[in-house]
Amino acid sequence: MEAIILQILNGLDKGSAYALIALGLTLIFGTLGVVNFAHGALFMMGAFCAVTFSNLLTLSYQSPEPTGTDFLGNPSYDDLFYVQQWFGEAAGAWMMDWAVPLSILFAIPVMISIGVIMERGLIKHFYKRPHADQILVTFGLAIVLQEVIKYYYGANPIPTPAPEVFRGSFDFGAALGFDPNVIIYPYWRLVYFGFAAIIIAAVFAFLQFTTFGMVVRAGMADRETVGLLGINIDRRFTIMFGIAAAVAGLAGVMYTPINSPNYHMGMDFLVLSFVVVVVGGMGSLPGAVLAGFLLGILESLASMSAVIDLIPGINQVIIYLVAIIILLTRPRGLMGRKGVMEE
Amino acid sequence: MFGLEKKDLRLLMFVAGLTLLAPFLLNPFPEGSAMAQFNAGYPDLMQRFVIFGIFAIGFNILFGLTGYLSFGHAAFLGVGSYSAMWMFKLFGMNVIPALGLAIAMSGLFAIVIGYVSLRRSGIYFSILTLAFAMMSYALAYSVLATDMDGPDKQGLLQKGLTGGETGLQLTLQDPRILGAQTTESGNIPVPSLFGVEMRSATELNLGDWVFTFSAGYYFSGVIMLLAFYLSIRIFRSPFGMMLRAVKSNQQRLTYTGLNPKPYTLAAFVISGMYAGLAGGLMAAMDPLAGPERMFWTASGEVVLMTILGGAGTLIGPVLGAGAIKYMENILSKINSDILHTWFAFLPDGLENLIVGMIYPFIGKGWHLTLGIIFMLVVIFLPGGLVEGSQRIGRMFKRKQADDDKPTATTEPAE
Numbered sequence: 038m039e040a041i042i043l044q045i046l047n048g049l050d051k052g053s054a055y056a057l058i059a060l061g062l063t064l065i066f067g068t069l070g071v072v073n074f075a076h077g078a079l080f081m082m083g084a085f086c087a088v089t090f091s092n093l094l095t096l097s098y099q100s101p102e103p104t105g106t107d108f109l110g111n112p113s114y115d116d117l118f119y120v121q122q123w124f125g126e127a128a129g130a131w132m133m134d135w136a137v138p139l140s141i142l143f144a145i146p147v148m149i150s151i152g153v154i155m156e157r158g159l160i161k162h163f164y165k166r167p168h169a170d171q172i173l174v175t176f177g178l179a180i181v182l183q184e185v186i187k188y189y190y191g192a193n194p195i196p197t198p199a200p201e202v203f204r205g206s207f208d209f210g211a212a213l214g215f216d217p218n219v220i221i222y223p224y225w226r227l228v229y230f231g232f233a234a235i236i237i238a239a240v241f242a243f244l245q246f247t248t249f250g251m252v253v254r255a256g257m258a259d260r261e262t263v264g265l266l267g268i269n270i271d272r273r274f275t276i277m278f279g280i281a282a283a284v285a286g287l288a289g290v291m292y293t294p295i296n297s298p299n300y301h302m303g304m305d306f307l308v309l310s311f312v313v314v315v316v317g318g319m320g321s322l323p324g325a326v327l328a329g330f331l332l333g334i335l336e337s338l339a340s341m342s343a344v345i346d347l348i349p350g351i352n353q354v355i356i357y358l359v360a361i362i363i364l365l366t367r368p369r370g371l372m373g374r375k376g377v378m379e380e
Numbered sequence: 381m382f383g384l385e386k387k388d389l390r391l392l393m394f395v396a397g398l399t400l401l402a403p404f405l406l407n408p409f410p411e412g413s414a415m416a417q418f419n420a421g422y423p424d425l426m427q428r429f430v431i432f433g434i435f436a437i438g439f440n441i442l443f444g445l446t447g448y449l450s451f452g453h454a455a456f457l458g459v460g461s462y463s464a465m466w467m468f469k470l471f472g473m474n475v476i477p478a479l480g481l482a483i484a485m486s487g488l489f490a491i492v493i494g495y496v497s498l499r500r501s502g503i504y505f506s507i508l509t510l511a512f513a514m515m516s517y518a519l520a521y522s523v524l525a526t527d528m529d530g531p532d533k534q535g536l537l538q539k540g541l542t543g544g545e546t547g548l549q550l551t552l553q554d555p556r557i558l559g560a561q562t563t564e565s566g567n568i569p570v571p572s573l574f575g576v577e578m579r580s581a582t583e584l585n586l587g588d589w590v591f592t593f594s595a596g597y598y599f600s601g602v603i604m605l606l607a608f609y610l611s612i613r614i615f616r617s618p619f620g621m622m623l624r625a626v627k628s629n630q631q632r633l634t635y636t637g638l639n640p641k642p643y644t645l646a647a648f649v650i651s652g653m654y655a656g657l658a659g660g661l662m663a664a665m666d667p668l669a670g671p672e673r674m675f676w677t678a679s680g681e682v683v684l685m686t687i688l689g690g691a692g693t694l695i696g697p698v699l700g701a702g703a704i705k706y707m708e709n710i711l712s713k714i715n716s717d718i719l720h721t722w723f724a725f726l727p728d729g730l731e732n733l734i735v736g737m738i739y740p741f742i743g744k745g746w747h748l749t750l751g752i753i754f755m756l757v758v759i760f761l762p763g764g765l766v767e768g769s770q771r772i773g774r775m776f777k778r779k780q781a782d783d784d785k786p787t788a789t790t791e792p793a794e
Contacts, residue, residue, distance in 0.1 A: 184748035188740050308676055311507055315503070315504060353519070
């Protein structure tokens with residue numbers, strides 16, 4: 038029982054990442070009808086926004102220390118951080134500690150503008166082309182983005198720690214009445230899950246309760262009619278692309294303390310996210326979220342030692358196996374809408 | 381001849397000429413000169429050109445003709461490599477049975493995967509093939525690499541069917557029933573064709589030039605020519621017409637009372653067998669098979685090759701495979717020192733500027749160049765390099781026609 042709870046918890050954070058990326062993919066697909074293979078790259082760019090921002094916060098200069106000399110007798114230097122100079126000692130230290138959550142503020146405008154530039158500069162020209170062309174050009178774009186990041190940040194993972202407060206682990210077992218130290222769960226993963234839930238809720242609320250969201254939903258249902266009503270639907274869809282990019286980027290920002298970002302992390306997530314989207318049903322937002330969490334938890338459950346002993350290797354293939362079964366038995370995925378991407 | 385039209389025969393002869401003369405054509409710069417690093421005429425790389433050419437030709441039969449975009453073709457490449465390795469381990473180092481088993485096994489895999497995946501089309505088909513390939517990768521990496529008959533068993537299945545992360549390798553203990561278990565000097569024998577070792581090569585020195593003729597290259601080259609010939613025949617056959625019909629309008633095909641499924645499945649299996657053949661050849665050239673050959677990036681690579689060269693054209697995939705492998709092996713070798721020697725004639729500041737501008741695109745950054753070229757091709761030249769060269773050719777023809785006209789009109793005035 039404890040093991041099952043632990044694995045469900047472990048599945049939640051991976052599931053949150055899948056759900057967030059799949060949500061963005063579905064937003065793009067549902068609005069613009071474009072299959073965006075560069076979405077994993079956007080996730081990766083978000084993670085590197087966090088890296089860049091924490092690098093910026095820890096910019097320092099050296100100043101000579103008047104009293105001290107090092108062991109060779111040379112005058113020694115102190116590293117002085119600009120943030121501490123500007124905002125005061127304590128506030129500066131706090132900002133450096135909270136670099137990852139603070140990068141959200143930095144990542145949102147950056148990711149939205151990357152998304153808008155991508156849509157206006159490239160994807161706009163591919164609406165009329167077949168899906169295969171869209172896949173190929175975004176695949177090429179993903180390679181380019183990935184290599185640019187590799188050029189500037191190198192090929193090695195860059196550790197980006199969470200704030201001090203969240204570095205410990207939470208003893209779930211004790212809280213739920215089991216033996217202590219059985220179900221231990223890092224705080225940051227809880228934060229990640231909560232963050233993902235908030236983002237997902239915000240996206241849904243935005244689409245459901247604002248006029249802008251209403252127009253976008255109308256455009257998803259019937260683009261032409263909305264256009265005929267005199268609404269500039271293209272502009273709204275461009276903004277939705279920016280939002281989808283920001284969702285992927287934020288998923289990346291908050292994921293950095295869980296896994297140190299490297300340049301190919303996006304591709305690793307992309308393949309699985311596509312499986313998630315297809316399982317959830319192309320174009321269905323709730324389906325993407327549901328399938329994201331479902332597959333994340335299934336993957337963790339399958340890596341329990343009891344299950345692996347029973348069917349060796351199941352943890353490696355479970356997601357693909359489920360995807361194949363669902364695609365063959367439920368052609369539209371779990372919650373796919375009628376008439377979207379059907380043969 | 382060969383049942384081909386004149387135009388196709390010319391193309392086949394052209395490719396045959398290129399393949400046979402490749403050791404000369406790819407070695408245009410004398411040994412030791414500054415340009416020698418652009419020489420691609422060494423056996424290892426030439427073998428890769430033709431083997432990936434076969435892989436891409438096969439992929440093109442599926443994608444170019446039917447329009448089904450498979451993102452899991454590397455699975456068949458891996459299956460072919462593993463089967464060939466097992467043939468080397470069990471029966472002997474002759475490459476013919478190894479390639480036979482590689483083709484047969486990948487064909488069987490393709491029947492199963494194709495039968496299931498082809499129930500869907502479009503992006504769903506891509507995801508299904510991707511899922512199958514990733515499953516094969518994961519299985520080859522982990523489960524199939526554990527010994528199935530207890531840890532104390534010696535020899536063959538010591539590391540399972542696939543050998544896991546390190547890959548499947550030849551050992552001295554392999555039975556090799558039909559061939560020698562070891563060479564006379566006690567080493568592991570190398571793959572051969574009736575006694576001609578794949579690694580054997582002769583060198584020809586002409587002045588400063590050194591040309592290498594390797595048995596392995598010519599063997600794979602001949603096989604690629606056969607594969608190319610077969611693909612021309614498929615393209616021109618009624619079967620090929622049916623596949624094109626599937627691409628242009630599957631619904632209309634069904635309405636006329638034809639079932640597209642057997643045709644697409646046949647195309648899928650044929651292209652899977654091509655991939656298996658390529659995988660088997662890879663194992664024959666370098667007896668080693670690892671799971672990374674099945675990873676989805678390997679599938680993505682063949683997609684890149686086919687699109688870059690021109691999907692649906694005969695020669696495109698071969699060109700694309702050559703271009704990408706050339707970039708991977710030659711462009712990636714250039715480093716900043718070499719760039720500095722090239723631009724040494726410029727004033728220092730300008731030299732540094734130019735080197736700094738070029739540097740991100742070469743060496744380790746060759747993927748960036750590949751990505752940019754690929755995007756440009758998809759955006760501006762959906763027909764790939766082949767369409768590009770056709771456009772350039774047409775431009776010249778038009779120019780010539782324009783040039784001809786005035787001379788024709790001026791002549792009578794003489």
